[in-house]
Amino acid sequence: xxxxxxxxxxxxxxxxxxxxxxxxxxxxxxxxxxxxxxxxxxxxxxxxxxxxxxxxxxxxxxxxxxxxxxxxxxxxxxxxxxxxxxxxxxxxxxxxxxxxxxxxxxxxxxxxxxxxxxxxxxxxxxxxxxxxxxxxxxxxxxxxxxxxxxxxxxxxxxxxxxxxxxxxxxxxxxxxxxxxxxxxxxxxxxxxxxxxxxxxxxxxxxxxxxxxxxxxxxxxxxxxxxxxxxxxxxxxxxxxxxxxxxxxxxxxxxxxxxxxxxxxxxxxxxxxxxxxxxxxxxxxxxxxxxxxxxxxxxxxxxxxxxxxxxxxxxxxxxxxxxxxxxxxxxxxxxxxxxxxxxxxxxxxxxxxxxxxxxxxxxxxxxxxxxxxxxxxxxxxxx
Amino acid sequence: xxxxxxxxxxxxxxxxxxxxxxxxxxxxxxxxxxxxxxxxxxxxxxxxxxxxxxxxxxxxxxxxxxxxxxxxxxxxxxxxxxxxxxxxxxxxxxxxxxxxxxxxxxxxxxxxxxxxxxxxxxxxxxxxxxxxxxx
Numbered sequence: 136x137x138x139x140x141x142x143x144x145x146x147x148x149x150x151x152x153x154x155x156x157x158x159x160x161x162x163x164x165x166x167x168x169x170x171x172x173x174x175x176x177x178x179x180x181x182x183x184x185x186x187x188x189x190x191x192x193x194x195x196x197x198x199x200x201x202x203x204x205x206x207x208x209x210x211x212x213x214x215x216x217x218x219x220x221x222x223x224x225x226x227x228x229x230x231x232x233x234x235x236x237x238x239x240x241x242x243x244x245x246x247x248x249x250x251x252x253x254x255x256x257x258x259x260x261x262x263x264x265x266x267x268x269x270x271x272x273x274x275x276x277x278x279x280x281x282x283x284x285x286x287x288x289x290x291x292x293x294x295x296x297x298x299x300x301x302x303x304x305x306x307x308x309x310x311x312x313x314x315x316x317x318x319x320x321x322x323x324x325x326x327x328x329x330x331x332x333x334x335x336x337x338x339x340x341x342x343x344x345x346x347x348x349x350x351x352x353x354x355x356x357x358x359x360x361x362x363x364x365x366x367x368x369x370x371x372x373x374x375x376x377x378x379x380x381x382x383x384x385x386x387x388x389x390x391x392x393x394x395x396x397x398x399x400x401x402x403x404x405x406x407x408x409x410x411x412x413x414x415x416x417x418x419x420x421x422x423x424x425x426x427x428x429x430x431x432x433x434x435x436x437x438x439x440x441x442x443x444x445x446x447x448x449x450x451x452x453x454x455x456x457x458x459x460x461x462x463x464x465x466x467x468x469x470x471x472x473x474x475x476x477x478x479x480x481x482x483x484x485x486x487x488x489x490x491x492x493x494x495x496x497x498x499x500x501x502x503x504x505x506x507x508x509x510x511x512x513x514x515x516x517x
Numbered sequence: 518x519x520x521x522x523x524x525x526x527x528x529x530x531x532x533x534x535x536x537x538x539x540x541x542x543x544x545x546x547x548x549x550x551x552x553x554x555x556x557x558x559x560x561x562x563x564x565x566x567x568x569x570x571x572x573x574x575x576x577x578x579x580x581x582x583x584x585x586x587x588x589x590x591x592x593x594x595x596x597x598x599x600x601x602x603x604x605x606x607x608x609x610x611x612x613x614x615x616x617x618x619x620x621x622x623x624x625x626x627x628x629x630x631x632x633x634x635x636x637x638x639x640x641x642x643x644x645x646x647x648x649x650x651x652x
Contacts, residue, residue, distance in 0.1 A: 156615075156616065159527070159615045159616075160612050160615045160616060162615075163526050163527045163611040163612060163614065163615035163621070164608045164611050164612055164615075166524065166525060166526045166527075166606075166611065166623075167526050167605075167606040167607065167608055167610075167611040167623065168608070182582075183582055183585075188580075188582050189582050189585055190582075190585060190589075191589070192550070192585040192586065192588045192589035192592070193582065193585045195588075195592065196585060196588050196616060269581075289581030289582070289584065289608055289609070289612060290581060290582055290584075290585075291581075291584050291585075291612040291615075291616065292581075292608060292612060295612075
Protein backbone atom coordinates (compact mmCIF):
# COMPACT_ATOMS: atom_id res chain seq x y z
CA UNK A 136 0.00 0.00 0.00
CA UNK A 137 1.32 3.47 -0.95
CA UNK A 138 1.34 6.03 1.86
CA UNK A 139 1.81 9.77 1.45
CA UNK A 140 4.73 11.38 3.24
CA UNK A 141 2.37 12.74 5.90
CA UNK A 142 0.77 9.34 6.47
CA UNK A 143 4.22 7.75 6.74
CA UNK A 144 5.22 10.32 9.38
CA UNK A 145 2.05 9.67 11.34
CA UNK A 146 2.72 5.91 11.17
CA UNK A 147 6.23 6.52 12.54
CA UNK A 148 4.71 8.33 15.52
CA UNK A 149 5.67 11.92 14.68
CA UNK A 150 2.14 13.14 15.44
CA UNK A 151 1.57 11.20 18.65
CA UNK A 152 0.81 7.69 19.83
CA UNK A 153 -2.92 7.80 19.01
CA UNK A 154 -2.40 8.57 15.33
CA UNK A 155 0.49 6.10 15.17
CA UNK A 156 -1.73 3.28 16.45
CA UNK A 157 -4.65 4.29 14.24
CA UNK A 158 -2.45 4.27 11.13
CA UNK A 159 -0.94 0.95 12.17
CA UNK A 160 -4.43 -0.59 12.32
CA UNK A 161 -5.42 0.84 8.92
CA UNK A 162 -2.17 -0.19 7.23
CA UNK A 163 -2.51 -3.77 8.52
CA UNK A 164 -6.10 -3.99 7.27
CA UNK A 165 -5.15 -2.32 4.00
CA UNK A 166 -2.33 -4.85 3.50
CA UNK A 167 -4.69 -7.73 4.24
CA UNK A 168 -7.34 -6.43 1.83
CA UNK A 169 -4.93 -5.49 -0.97
CA UNK A 170 -5.72 -1.79 -0.70
CA UNK A 171 -3.57 0.45 -2.87
CA UNK A 172 -3.86 3.58 -0.72
CA UNK A 173 -5.79 5.33 2.04
CA UNK A 174 -8.72 7.54 1.09
CA UNK A 175 -10.53 10.32 3.02
CA UNK A 176 -13.88 9.62 4.66
CA UNK A 177 -16.76 11.95 5.55
CA UNK A 178 -18.16 10.09 8.57
CA UNK A 179 -17.35 7.21 10.90
CA UNK A 180 -19.78 5.04 12.83
CA UNK A 181 -18.12 3.01 15.57
CA UNK A 182 -19.28 -0.35 16.98
CA UNK A 183 -17.95 -2.08 20.08
CA UNK A 184 -19.66 0.17 22.63
CA UNK A 185 -21.70 -2.37 24.60
CA UNK A 186 -19.44 -3.95 27.26
CA UNK A 187 -20.83 -7.37 26.24
CA UNK A 188 -19.29 -6.95 22.79
CA UNK A 189 -15.71 -5.84 23.52
CA UNK A 190 -15.20 -7.27 27.02
CA UNK A 191 -12.44 -6.43 29.47
CA UNK A 192 -9.74 -6.38 26.78
CA UNK A 193 -11.71 -3.72 24.90
CA UNK A 194 -12.22 -1.65 28.05
CA UNK A 195 -8.50 -1.72 28.73
CA UNK A 196 -7.50 -1.00 25.13
CA UNK A 197 -9.75 2.07 24.93
CA UNK A 198 -8.72 3.38 28.35
CA UNK A 199 -5.04 3.18 27.34
CA UNK A 200 -5.51 5.27 24.19
CA UNK A 201 -3.48 8.46 24.29
CA UNK A 202 -5.66 11.11 25.96
CA UNK A 203 -4.69 13.71 23.35
CA UNK A 204 -6.21 11.57 20.58
CA UNK A 205 -9.36 12.98 18.94
CA UNK A 206 -11.60 11.99 16.07
CA UNK A 207 -11.17 14.16 12.97
CA UNK A 208 -14.48 13.48 11.20
CA UNK A 209 -18.09 13.36 12.40
CA UNK A 210 -18.32 10.14 14.39
CA UNK A 211 -21.41 8.42 15.76
CA UNK A 212 -21.59 5.53 18.22
CA UNK A 213 -23.43 2.22 18.30
CA UNK A 214 -25.69 1.32 21.27
CA UNK A 215 -24.27 0.61 24.73
CA UNK A 216 -25.53 -2.10 27.09
CA UNK A 217 -28.48 -0.40 28.79
CA UNK A 218 -30.63 2.76 28.97
CA UNK A 219 -28.47 5.31 30.81
CA UNK A 220 -31.50 7.12 32.24
CA UNK A 221 -33.33 4.14 33.73
CA UNK A 222 -32.87 1.98 36.76
CA UNK A 223 -31.73 -1.31 35.36
CA UNK A 224 -31.13 -4.59 37.04
CA UNK A 225 -27.52 -4.55 35.85
CA UNK A 226 -24.52 -5.56 37.96
CA UNK A 227 -22.26 -2.83 39.33
CA UNK A 228 -19.33 -4.48 37.57
CA UNK A 229 -21.08 -4.22 34.18
CA UNK A 230 -22.02 -0.59 34.85
CA UNK A 231 -18.45 0.35 35.82
CA UNK A 232 -17.02 -1.25 32.69
CA UNK A 233 -19.71 0.35 30.54
CA UNK A 234 -18.97 3.79 31.96
CA UNK A 235 -15.27 3.34 31.33
CA UNK A 236 -15.98 2.55 27.66
CA UNK A 237 -18.26 5.56 27.27
CA UNK A 238 -15.73 7.89 28.91
CA UNK A 239 -13.01 6.64 26.56
CA UNK A 240 -15.16 7.31 23.50
CA UNK A 241 -16.34 10.71 24.79
CA UNK A 242 -12.76 11.76 25.38
CA UNK A 243 -12.17 11.14 21.65
CA UNK A 244 -14.90 13.63 20.78
CA UNK A 245 -17.55 11.32 19.31
CA UNK A 246 -21.31 12.08 19.25
CA UNK A 247 -22.86 9.89 21.97
CA UNK A 248 -25.66 8.78 19.66
CA UNK A 249 -25.94 5.19 20.99
CA UNK A 250 -27.85 4.11 17.91
CA UNK A 251 -27.45 1.34 15.35
CA UNK A 252 -29.66 3.20 12.82
CA UNK A 253 -27.70 6.45 12.22
CA UNK A 254 -29.30 6.49 8.73
CA UNK A 255 -32.71 7.19 10.31
CA UNK A 256 -31.49 9.79 12.80
CA UNK A 257 -28.79 11.86 11.11
CA UNK A 258 -28.37 13.63 7.80
CA UNK A 259 -25.60 11.48 6.40
CA UNK A 260 -23.16 12.42 3.62
CA UNK A 261 -24.47 12.36 0.05
CA UNK A 262 -24.74 9.42 -2.33
CA UNK A 263 -21.33 8.37 -3.63
CA UNK A 264 -19.40 9.73 -0.63
CA UNK A 265 -17.06 7.41 1.30
CA UNK A 266 -17.56 6.67 5.02
CA UNK A 267 -16.45 4.04 7.55
CA UNK A 268 -19.41 2.23 9.11
CA UNK A 269 -18.91 -0.65 11.52
CA UNK A 270 -22.48 -1.60 12.45
CA UNK A 271 -23.37 -4.33 9.98
CA UNK A 272 -27.04 -3.45 9.36
CA UNK A 273 -26.10 0.20 8.85
CA UNK A 274 -23.22 -0.63 6.49
CA UNK A 275 -25.48 -2.81 4.32
CA UNK A 276 -28.30 -0.22 4.41
CA UNK A 277 -26.25 2.80 3.39
CA UNK A 278 -24.39 0.88 0.64
CA UNK A 279 -27.54 -0.67 -0.80
CA UNK A 280 -30.29 1.90 -0.26
CA UNK A 281 -28.50 5.26 0.05
CA UNK A 282 -25.54 4.62 -2.27
CA UNK A 283 -23.07 5.89 0.35
CA UNK A 284 -19.92 3.75 0.15
CA UNK A 285 -18.45 1.85 3.07
CA UNK A 286 -16.78 -1.45 3.70
CA UNK A 287 -18.27 -3.62 6.43
CA UNK A 288 -15.94 -2.24 9.10
CA UNK A 289 -15.03 -3.48 12.56
CA UNK A 290 -14.90 -1.73 15.91
CA UNK A 291 -11.14 -1.16 15.54
CA UNK A 292 -11.10 -0.17 11.87
CA UNK A 293 -13.91 2.37 12.29
CA UNK A 294 -12.18 3.79 15.37
CA UNK A 295 -8.88 4.10 13.46
CA UNK A 296 -10.71 5.75 10.55
CA UNK A 297 -12.49 8.18 12.88
CA UNK A 298 -9.08 9.26 14.27
CA UNK A 299 -7.24 9.51 10.93
CA UNK A 300 -10.21 10.54 8.76
CA UNK A 301 -9.14 7.85 6.30
CA UNK A 302 -9.86 4.26 5.29
CA UNK A 303 -8.06 1.71 3.11
CA UNK A 304 -9.25 2.02 -0.49
CA UNK A 305 -10.52 -1.49 -1.26
CA UNK A 306 -13.53 -3.73 -1.83
CA UNK A 307 -16.91 -1.91 -1.70
CA UNK A 308 -15.29 1.51 -2.09
CA UNK A 309 -14.33 0.54 -5.64
CA UNK A 310 -17.24 0.94 -8.08
CA UNK A 311 -16.40 -2.16 -10.13
CA UNK A 312 -16.64 -4.34 -7.03
CA UNK A 313 -20.15 -3.11 -6.11
CA UNK A 314 -21.67 -5.65 -8.47
CA UNK A 315 -23.04 -9.04 -7.41
CA UNK A 316 -21.48 -12.30 -8.50
CA UNK A 317 -24.38 -14.33 -7.08
CA UNK A 318 -28.02 -13.31 -7.19
CA UNK A 319 -30.99 -14.53 -5.14
CA UNK A 320 -34.28 -14.82 -7.02
CA UNK A 321 -37.38 -15.09 -4.81
CA UNK A 322 -39.94 -17.53 -6.24
CA UNK A 323 -42.55 -16.62 -3.66
CA UNK A 324 -44.39 -13.43 -2.84
CA UNK A 325 -42.62 -11.98 0.21
CA UNK A 326 -44.87 -9.71 2.26
CA UNK A 327 -43.86 -9.30 5.89
CA UNK A 328 -40.79 -7.59 7.32
CA UNK A 329 -39.81 -10.85 9.02
CA UNK A 330 -39.80 -12.73 5.74
CA UNK A 331 -37.75 -9.96 4.11
CA UNK A 332 -35.37 -10.38 7.04
CA UNK A 333 -35.18 -14.12 6.36
CA UNK A 334 -34.48 -13.39 2.68
CA UNK A 335 -31.58 -11.18 3.79
CA UNK A 336 -30.34 -13.80 6.23
CA UNK A 337 -30.42 -16.44 3.46
CA UNK A 338 -28.68 -14.10 0.99
CA UNK A 339 -25.92 -13.26 3.50
CA UNK A 340 -25.23 -16.94 4.03
CA UNK A 341 -25.15 -17.80 0.34
CA UNK A 342 -23.16 -14.77 -0.84
CA UNK A 343 -19.67 -15.67 -1.93
CA UNK A 344 -18.66 -12.06 -2.34
CA UNK A 345 -18.99 -8.65 -0.73
CA UNK A 346 -22.06 -7.70 -2.80
CA UNK A 347 -25.04 -10.01 -3.25
CA UNK A 348 -27.82 -9.69 -5.81
CA UNK A 349 -31.50 -9.67 -4.80
CA UNK A 350 -33.97 -9.79 -7.65
CA UNK A 351 -36.68 -7.76 -6.00
CA UNK A 352 -38.59 -4.71 -7.08
CA UNK A 353 -36.98 -1.77 -5.30
CA UNK A 354 -40.16 0.34 -5.61
CA UNK A 355 -42.01 -1.94 -3.22
CA UNK A 356 -39.19 -1.72 -0.72
CA UNK A 357 -40.10 0.69 2.10
CA UNK A 358 -37.71 1.59 4.90
CA UNK A 359 -39.00 -1.17 7.21
CA UNK A 360 -38.41 -3.89 4.63
CA UNK A 361 -35.05 -2.49 3.47
CA UNK A 362 -33.92 -2.36 7.07
CA UNK A 363 -35.04 -5.95 7.67
CA UNK A 364 -33.11 -7.20 4.62
CA UNK A 365 -30.00 -5.20 5.61
CA UNK A 366 -30.02 -6.54 9.16
CA UNK A 367 -30.56 -10.10 7.90
CA UNK A 368 -27.61 -9.88 5.50
CA UNK A 369 -25.43 -8.24 8.15
CA UNK A 370 -26.18 -11.00 10.65
CA UNK A 371 -25.38 -14.07 8.59
CA UNK A 372 -22.23 -13.34 6.63
CA UNK A 373 -19.42 -11.10 5.48
CA UNK A 374 -21.42 -9.49 2.70
CA UNK A 375 -21.74 -5.69 2.96
CA UNK A 376 -24.22 -4.80 0.24
CA UNK A 377 -27.17 -6.00 -1.83
CA UNK A 378 -28.09 -4.85 -5.29
CA UNK A 379 -30.99 -5.52 -7.62
CA UNK A 380 -28.94 -4.52 -10.63
CA UNK A 381 -29.79 -7.04 -13.28
CA UNK A 382 -26.61 -8.64 -14.45
CA UNK A 383 -25.34 -11.95 -15.68
CA UNK A 384 -24.41 -13.88 -12.61
CA UNK A 385 -25.18 -17.15 -10.89
CA UNK A 386 -28.88 -17.28 -9.85
CA UNK A 387 -30.09 -19.03 -6.73
CA UNK A 388 -33.77 -19.45 -6.09
CA UNK A 389 -35.44 -18.56 -2.79
CA UNK A 390 -38.71 -20.48 -2.50
CA UNK A 391 -40.89 -21.84 0.28
CA UNK A 392 -38.35 -24.59 1.03
CA UNK A 393 -35.50 -22.11 1.52
CA UNK A 394 -37.71 -19.78 3.57
CA UNK A 395 -38.79 -22.61 5.87
CA UNK A 396 -35.23 -23.86 6.16
CA UNK A 397 -33.80 -20.54 7.44
CA UNK A 398 -36.88 -19.89 9.56
CA UNK A 399 -36.56 -23.27 11.30
CA UNK A 400 -33.00 -22.37 12.20
CA UNK A 401 -34.07 -19.27 14.17
CA UNK A 402 -37.67 -20.01 15.17
CA UNK A 403 -37.28 -22.44 18.07
CA UNK A 404 -40.39 -21.78 20.18
CA UNK A 405 -44.13 -21.62 19.63
CA UNK A 406 -44.67 -18.75 22.04
CA UNK A 407 -42.63 -16.15 23.94
CA UNK A 408 -42.74 -15.01 27.59
CA UNK A 409 -41.43 -11.61 26.53
CA UNK A 410 -42.17 -9.50 23.44
CA UNK A 411 -39.08 -7.81 21.99
CA UNK A 412 -38.94 -5.14 19.27
CA UNK A 413 -35.81 -3.43 18.07
CA UNK A 414 -32.76 -5.04 16.56
CA UNK A 415 -31.90 -2.83 14.80
CA UNK A 416 -33.54 -0.18 17.00
CA UNK A 417 -37.03 0.85 15.85
CA UNK A 418 -37.23 3.99 13.75
CA UNK A 419 -40.08 6.45 13.38
CA UNK A 420 -41.99 4.37 10.79
CA UNK A 421 -41.88 1.23 12.91
CA UNK A 422 -42.87 3.11 16.06
CA UNK A 423 -45.83 4.62 14.19
CA UNK A 424 -46.91 1.25 12.79
CA UNK A 425 -46.61 -0.45 16.17
CA UNK A 426 -48.52 2.43 17.79
CA UNK A 427 -51.38 1.99 15.33
CA UNK A 428 -51.44 -1.78 15.71
CA UNK A 429 -51.72 -1.54 19.50
CA UNK A 430 -54.13 1.41 19.66
CA UNK A 431 -56.52 1.08 22.63
CA UNK A 432 -54.99 -2.31 23.44
CA UNK A 433 -52.71 -3.70 26.14
CA UNK A 434 -49.77 -6.07 25.77
CA UNK A 435 -50.62 -9.40 27.44
CA UNK A 436 -46.93 -10.14 28.11
CA UNK A 437 -44.09 -7.80 29.09
CA UNK A 438 -42.88 -5.90 26.02
CA UNK A 439 -39.43 -4.35 25.52
CA UNK A 440 -38.95 -1.79 22.77
CA UNK A 441 -35.50 -0.48 21.80
CA UNK A 442 -35.27 2.83 19.95
CA UNK A 443 -32.96 5.86 19.69
CA UNK A 444 -33.36 8.47 22.45
CA UNK A 445 -34.09 11.23 19.94
CA UNK A 446 -37.38 9.50 19.04
CA UNK A 447 -38.58 9.71 22.63
CA UNK A 448 -37.55 13.33 23.11
CA UNK A 449 -39.74 14.98 20.49
CA UNK A 450 -42.97 14.46 22.43
CA UNK A 451 -43.82 11.51 20.21
CA UNK A 452 -47.52 10.67 20.49
CA UNK A 453 -46.93 7.08 19.46
CA UNK A 454 -44.31 6.54 22.16
CA UNK A 455 -46.86 7.74 24.71
CA UNK A 456 -49.45 5.34 23.30
CA UNK A 457 -47.03 2.44 23.39
CA UNK A 458 -46.18 3.18 27.01
CA UNK A 459 -49.90 3.25 27.76
CA UNK A 460 -50.23 -0.17 26.12
CA UNK A 461 -47.67 -1.39 28.63
CA UNK A 462 -44.48 -1.29 26.58
CA UNK A 463 -41.16 -0.66 28.31
CA UNK A 464 -39.26 1.80 26.07
CA UNK A 465 -35.46 1.51 26.20
CA UNK A 466 -33.04 4.01 24.67
CA UNK A 467 -29.23 3.89 24.20
CA UNK A 468 -29.33 0.11 23.85
CA UNK A 469 -30.46 -2.72 21.56
CA UNK A 470 -31.31 -6.42 21.82
CA UNK A 471 -28.03 -7.48 20.25
CA UNK A 472 -25.89 -8.90 23.10
CA UNK A 473 -28.09 -7.17 25.67
CA UNK A 474 -27.54 -7.90 29.37
CA UNK A 475 -31.20 -6.94 29.95
CA UNK A 476 -32.74 -10.23 28.79
CA UNK A 477 -31.40 -13.32 30.54
CA UNK A 478 -32.15 -17.03 30.61
CA UNK A 479 -32.82 -16.68 34.36
CA UNK A 480 -35.82 -14.48 33.66
CA UNK A 481 -37.14 -15.83 30.36
CA UNK A 482 -37.15 -19.20 28.61
CA UNK A 483 -38.37 -17.72 25.35
CA UNK A 484 -39.07 -14.43 23.60
CA UNK A 485 -41.20 -13.45 20.62
CA UNK A 486 -39.78 -10.99 18.06
CA UNK A 487 -40.10 -9.92 14.43
CA UNK A 488 -36.36 -9.35 14.08
CA UNK A 489 -33.99 -11.88 12.50
CA UNK A 490 -30.99 -10.19 14.09
CA UNK A 491 -32.62 -10.30 17.54
CA UNK A 492 -33.55 -13.98 17.02
CA UNK A 493 -30.01 -14.89 16.01
CA UNK A 494 -28.34 -13.20 19.00
CA UNK A 495 -30.96 -14.40 21.50
CA UNK A 496 -30.34 -17.94 20.35
CA UNK A 497 -26.54 -17.81 20.11
CA UNK A 498 -25.48 -15.30 22.78
CA UNK A 499 -28.30 -15.26 25.35
CA UNK A 500 -29.22 -18.95 24.78
CA UNK A 501 -32.94 -18.11 24.82
CA UNK A 502 -35.55 -19.73 22.57
CA UNK A 503 -37.27 -17.52 20.01
CA UNK A 504 -40.70 -17.40 18.44
CA UNK A 505 -40.28 -15.52 15.17
CA UNK A 506 -43.35 -13.71 13.86
CA UNK A 507 -44.08 -10.48 12.00
CA UNK A 508 -45.15 -7.35 13.87
CA UNK A 509 -48.81 -7.57 12.82
CA UNK A 510 -49.14 -11.20 13.94
CA UNK A 511 -47.40 -10.45 17.25
CA UNK A 512 -49.75 -7.59 18.08
CA UNK A 513 -52.74 -9.73 17.06
CA UNK A 514 -51.69 -12.60 19.30
CA UNK A 515 -50.16 -10.71 22.24
CA UNK A 516 -52.46 -7.68 22.59
CA UNK A 517 -56.04 -7.34 23.78
CA UNK B 518 17.08 -24.02 6.21
CA UNK B 519 14.23 -23.10 3.92
CA UNK B 520 13.22 -19.55 2.97
CA UNK B 521 9.63 -18.72 2.05
CA UNK B 522 8.45 -15.42 0.61
CA UNK B 523 5.44 -13.86 2.25
CA UNK B 524 3.49 -10.61 2.43
CA UNK B 525 3.89 -8.20 5.34
CA UNK B 526 0.68 -7.36 7.18
CA UNK B 527 2.08 -6.13 10.53
CA UNK B 528 5.81 -5.35 10.71
CA UNK B 529 8.41 -6.80 13.07
CA UNK B 530 10.62 -9.86 13.42
CA UNK B 531 10.39 -12.85 15.78
CA UNK B 532 11.66 -16.38 16.23
CA UNK B 533 9.87 -19.26 17.94
CA UNK B 534 8.54 -22.79 17.64
CA UNK B 535 5.83 -23.55 15.10
CA UNK B 536 2.27 -24.31 16.12
CA UNK B 537 0.32 -25.46 13.09
CA UNK B 538 -3.33 -25.92 12.29
CA UNK B 539 -5.39 -26.33 9.13
CA UNK B 540 -8.49 -25.02 10.89
CA UNK B 541 -9.55 -21.38 11.31
CA UNK B 542 -9.83 -19.96 14.83
CA UNK B 543 -12.81 -18.15 16.31
CA UNK B 544 -11.02 -15.84 18.73
CA UNK B 545 -14.10 -14.81 20.66
CA UNK B 546 -15.36 -18.27 21.53
CA UNK B 547 -12.35 -20.59 21.63
CA UNK B 548 -9.81 -19.08 24.03
CA UNK B 549 -8.81 -19.07 27.66
CA UNK B 550 -7.16 -15.66 27.59
CA UNK B 551 -5.38 -16.24 30.92
CA UNK B 552 -3.39 -19.21 29.61
CA UNK B 553 -3.57 -18.65 25.87
CA UNK B 554 -5.01 -22.15 25.45
CA UNK B 555 -7.55 -23.13 22.83
CA UNK B 556 -10.56 -24.54 24.64
CA UNK B 557 -12.63 -25.85 21.74
CA UNK B 558 -12.67 -29.66 21.95
CA UNK B 559 -13.35 -29.93 18.21
CA UNK B 560 -10.27 -27.92 17.25
CA UNK B 561 -7.02 -29.73 16.48
CA UNK B 562 -5.18 -27.27 18.75
CA UNK B 563 -7.36 -28.18 21.76
CA UNK B 564 -5.50 -27.44 25.02
CA UNK B 565 -2.44 -26.11 23.18
CA UNK B 566 -1.23 -22.64 24.13
CA UNK B 567 -0.21 -19.91 21.72
CA UNK B 568 2.31 -18.52 24.22
CA UNK B 569 5.63 -17.74 22.54
CA UNK B 570 4.68 -19.80 19.47
CA UNK B 571 4.76 -18.94 15.79
CA UNK B 572 1.10 -19.55 15.00
CA UNK B 573 0.63 -20.91 11.47
CA UNK B 574 -3.06 -21.21 10.60
CA UNK B 575 -5.50 -20.29 7.80
CA UNK B 576 -7.34 -17.26 9.24
CA UNK B 577 -9.76 -16.11 11.94
CA UNK B 578 -13.52 -16.41 11.66
CA UNK B 579 -16.44 -14.95 13.61
CA UNK B 580 -17.09 -11.56 15.14
CA UNK B 581 -14.59 -8.81 14.36
CA UNK B 582 -14.33 -7.91 18.08
CA UNK B 583 -12.30 -11.12 18.26
CA UNK B 584 -9.39 -8.78 17.47
CA UNK B 585 -9.42 -7.69 21.12
CA UNK B 586 -8.65 -11.29 22.15
CA UNK B 587 -5.17 -10.93 20.60
CA UNK B 588 -4.77 -7.84 22.78
CA UNK B 589 -5.97 -9.80 25.81
CA UNK B 590 -3.42 -12.56 25.12
CA UNK B 591 -0.70 -9.92 24.79
CA UNK B 592 -1.43 -8.18 28.09
CA UNK B 593 -1.66 -11.57 29.82
CA UNK B 594 1.77 -12.42 28.36
CA UNK B 595 0.49 -15.52 26.55
CA UNK B 596 0.40 -14.24 22.97
CA UNK B 597 2.16 -15.84 20.00
CA UNK B 598 5.52 -14.33 18.98
CA UNK B 599 4.38 -14.03 15.38
CA UNK B 600 1.50 -15.18 13.19
CA UNK B 601 1.42 -16.60 9.66
CA UNK B 602 -1.91 -16.83 7.82
CA UNK B 603 -1.91 -19.62 5.25
CA UNK B 604 -5.22 -18.55 3.75
CA UNK B 605 -6.00 -14.93 2.87
CA UNK B 606 -5.30 -12.86 5.99
CA UNK B 607 -8.53 -11.50 7.50
CA UNK B 608 -9.15 -8.18 9.27
CA UNK B 609 -9.66 -9.78 12.72
CA UNK B 610 -6.12 -11.18 12.67
CA UNK B 611 -4.72 -8.05 11.00
CA UNK B 612 -6.20 -5.51 13.41
CA UNK B 613 -5.70 -7.84 16.42
CA UNK B 614 -1.99 -8.25 15.69
CA UNK B 615 -1.65 -4.53 14.87
CA UNK B 616 -2.87 -3.37 18.30
CA UNK B 617 -0.88 -6.11 20.05
CA UNK B 618 2.46 -5.55 18.26
CA UNK B 619 2.59 -9.10 16.94
CA UNK B 620 4.41 -9.48 13.60
CA UNK B 621 1.98 -10.90 11.02
CA UNK B 622 2.49 -12.14 7.48
CA UNK B 623 0.29 -13.61 4.79
CA UNK B 624 1.82 -16.86 3.59
CA UNK B 625 -0.86 -17.71 1.03
CA UNK B 626 0.49 -19.95 -1.71
CA UNK B 627 3.43 -21.28 0.31
CA UNK B 628 3.45 -24.92 1.37
CA UNK B 629 3.68 -25.67 5.07
CA UNK B 630 2.65 -29.31 4.69
CA UNK B 631 6.01 -30.84 5.52
CA UNK B 632 6.43 -28.54 8.52
CA UNK B 633 6.00 -30.11 11.98
CA UNK B 634 4.97 -28.55 15.26
CA UNK B 635 7.87 -27.18 17.34
CA UNK B 636 10.14 -26.65 14.34
CA UNK B 637 12.09 -23.42 14.81
CA UNK B 638 10.71 -20.67 12.57
CA UNK B 639 11.75 -17.04 12.03
CA UNK B 640 9.27 -14.53 10.70
CA UNK B 641 10.76 -11.33 9.32
CA UNK B 642 7.68 -9.36 8.33
CA UNK B 643 9.64 -6.26 7.31
CA UNK B 644 11.78 -8.26 4.84
CA UNK B 645 8.72 -10.39 3.91
CA UNK B 646 10.57 -13.65 4.58
CA UNK B 647 9.79 -16.75 6.65
CA UNK B 648 12.78 -18.96 7.58
CA UNK B 649 12.19 -22.61 8.48
CA UNK B 650 15.22 -23.83 10.47
CA UNK B 651 16.14 -27.47 10.00
CA UNK B 652 17.42 -29.32 13.03
